[in-house]
Amino acid sequence: MKYTEGSEIRDAKAPSGPIEERWEKRKFSAKLVNPANKRKLHVIVVGTGLAGGSAAATLGELGYNVTSFCYQDSPRRAHSIAAQGGINAAKNYRGDGDSIYRLFYDTVKGGDFRARESNVYRLAQVSVNIIDQAVAQGVPFAREYGGLLDTRSFGGAQVSRTFYARGQTGQQLLLGAYQALERQVAAGTVTMHTRHEMLDLIVSDGRARGVIVRDMVTGEIERHVADAVVLATGGYGNVFFLSTNAKGCNTTAIWRAHERGAYFANPCYTQIHPTCIPVSGEYQSKLTLMSESLRNDGRVWVPLRKNDSRAPGDIPEQERDYYLERIYPAFGNLVPRDIASRAAKNVCDEGRGVGPGGLGVYLDFRDAIGRLGRDAVEKKYGNLFEMYERITGENPYDVPMRIYPAVHYTMGGLWVDYDLQSTIPGLFVIGEANFSDHGANRLGASALMQGLADGYFVLPTTIGDYLANGPYEDVDEEAVAAAEIKVREKIERLLSVNGTRTPDSFHRELGKLMWDYCGMERTEESLRKALERIPELRAEFWQNVKVTGTAEELNQVLEKAGRVADFFDLAELMCLDALVRTESCGGHFRAESQDSDGEALRDDEQFAHVSAWERTPDGPVLHKEALEYEYVKMTQRSYK
């Protein structure tokens, strides 16, 4: 795939000066909208997860006229709900040496020096307010007997800064945001459209001015025009077909915005989560994560010998390899996700994997149960153990869990500046849908933090500045009509093929190809293969996909086909991005770039930049944004 290199991105609009003053400075320089004028300003928010739900609620509270969309039957179902482990915040309630600066440092380092310092510092600053906000909403965080909040430690950190609500932290935080959102629906500031899917972005005079959506019940194509658009539509991990994402998660909203001119940054940065339940068969529809918090007490091991078929209980201590503790004595089982995942792949590649197909490693609670007692372990992880048993039919109190890495999160996303605004003025992108805070690898318990930081605290300030600089020109009706026609044509085309393969069968094949060639380990050869194969498969899709039913009804096959079509285009860009970035960093591991210990080897000379891709009729254009580190010295990450 050919690409050209375009102009550098020189200004991401972060304020200058000492890092701890930058957000304060930006807040003060942001123009304000007169309260009376706010209700005349219309903002569209797409997606109702932690980022979108909290943003729509907050914009409603501020008095803006908000329209919110989600594809599920209720905003409460967005996939943030499935986050288990917790949310980081630099509260230092433990007095264990935590601080805003340390959370900032850990996040920049955990991201393998591929995130913007200014953004990450702001995230760490705002983290403390999130906990306050959530507690005030009635989020039932875990507490200690003294009535104060409990915390636990998480991968990539040596302090205990993760707040949690049993294994359902995402659920409880999302319900907090959902309830705040429904309060605004009742107040009339937010109009909620459930079972609606965004299919295009309306760009008029170079500005984002609305969306084209499909009512998934009636099939009606609707136009919604506004003064600004916020995309909070999550990540694109489902390009791999099997992932821990919800089945409905897709790239369509951000991809269509990319087609309209928004740059797509670092698409190859994919997080492979080390602790998921392994695949059991061909019919597998999704993978289930076991919270990383389990690594606090569970010990990861495989047999020392290859192809050891003994039951785990029959393998004596001296014939077990607790490989994370062995290779990384300082962090042990709590190394960051990318490192834990690759280590699991390595031992399985050596033939020491366990379970069907040898694609699994043990996560063993025997010692924790011995040390703390079964009751204490059950209190901490009861629901996770139950979930595991439900899926596998095995009881983890008696037999160690089997886990294997799976696609979990995408650090890449639409490029945004410090204000979370994309390259299309008036288009803001928040949460997992943007690329901004996690660099090449996200630390555990940081997704919830970022989603809520963006939605409750950052976006409401920065979008106000954009709106205060209006009013902008009237919306060009022709642009609206053209977007609608494009959507209708795509639907007609999908329905007219009438081939012999289902959308899911294409999706499975694409996913397998991406996992094999652009998964945990990438090589020039594998990526070139993928770039050859994807266009062929896409061509077959458009000639041979079968979509039943009509456009004017609830049609889940049609919905799926449209999403798969966009995944093809995205997959291609991911592979190109992975091919161009010949270094290894965080979740992006190029086999050609590793040190003598097999660890990821960055190339800061060539690649200390964000790769922001523009889509043009002549092919992709790469714009680089240089990353500068004034505060955290770039070092090779070491968790040993």
Place this chain on the structure above:
Amino acid sequence: MNLTLRVWRQSGPTDAGRMVTYRVEDVSPDMSFLEMLDVLNERLILEGDDPIAFDHDCREGICGMCGMVINGVAHGEQRATTTCQLHMRHFEDGATITIEPWRAAPFPVVKDLVVDRSAFDRIIQAGGFVSVPAGSAPDAHSIPVRKEDADSAFDAATCIGCGACVAACPNGSASLFTAAKITHLSLLPQGQPERVSRAKAMVDQMDAEGFGGCTNTGECTAVCPKGIPLDTIAQMNSDYLKANTK
């Protein structure tokens, strides 16, 4: 495993609907119930038939989107399980399985097994929140909360809003759903200022949506995938009574 499925098919709200029988073969016991339906749907698409529409999303038992009445029981016979977490190893080879949507007047069928549960959102809109605009919160440690209260609040807050309680109730009552939220917020200091008005508004909305009354049958808690306890309804009634005697 080979199975016979009897599935409720209804093309839209105005269609009368009917049971349709399908044979499914070579079902793996490790499949989830929804994966079994996926396989059937793939076949139906290739045969040019309309696949069975059903709601689902996270497939890990937390989003609350899936829900079917399986052999007469909401989410199937396995306790404390959502439909997506139900696995085929719990069925016998050769069995006939009946699959229907939630049936309750306030949950009209949209298509096949998909129902409209927006009434639940409107019950939350009526008062299922603490009024605290973003940025106005005091420090999280300014109000300690007894661990027991926080834990009990969590037990109630774990409701996923799937609607199984309504589908199981002979009266089509939404009491367990409504009570779970009322109880969650009533047990926490943050929920106190609006406690009484919340209970009244939510119960009134529940009634306005056409859900039936609670007669303490307990079918709701028996099918609840999260095991929301029945005594939350006592908490709801207590708060509601206070609202009406003030």
